[in-house]
Amino acid sequence: MRIRVRFFAQLREASGTDRAEMDVPAGITARHLAHLVAEKFIGLGPLLERAGIAVNGEWTDEEIQLFAGDEVSFLPPVSGG
């Protein structure tokens, strides 16, 4: 299935892009997707480990199951304010 991935801040700079599309096995979790992203974008691993996850714009945990068309955002610890 096809998943849309978005990167921000440190992750955007380290990956060299703010968006990617990935073909992944059906029914995988966000945690599994993070592993696939780390394989595709070398050097992102440590940043991904510290990142939070949002699916379709909502904070969630890494055990969530993904569905085709989902937008998964990897979000470094936020520092607004």
Added chain:
Amino acid sequence: MVKLTRNPIDVTELLSEVEDDGSGGVVLFLGRVRNHSNGQEVTGLSYEAFEEMAQAQLLKIEEEVRRKWPVRAMSIQHRFGEMRIGDISVAIAVACAHRNEAFDACKFAIDTLKVKVPIWKKEFREDGSFWVEGALPTITDKNPENAI
């Protein structure tokens, strides 16, 4: 009301949004770009936002504050993009009948914003530029419907 903007925050305009004759206490919090961080001089900041999600999270914060305190009016504005020392990056105004609830509500709003709103700051210093890593929310709501 909430606003995410690249433009300078107009505090007078923000205060006019919470004008209310029934409010005896208005608390205004301003977050400003500081000229130092961890002992290093900071010359400027750049804020990046996940705009759609940040806007939605700001609205959720307003809803939560209104559920918890008897807020009569409130406004949150967060700026992003390039900023200089002294610029206002965030402003929160809360109007309540009495001051205690206004102070508590405003503090909750800024504390929650700093954990849940997907905005990141990059500091420019003499020795380079660095992303600031702040906080992540604790995920307590595991209902998958919220993420689909």
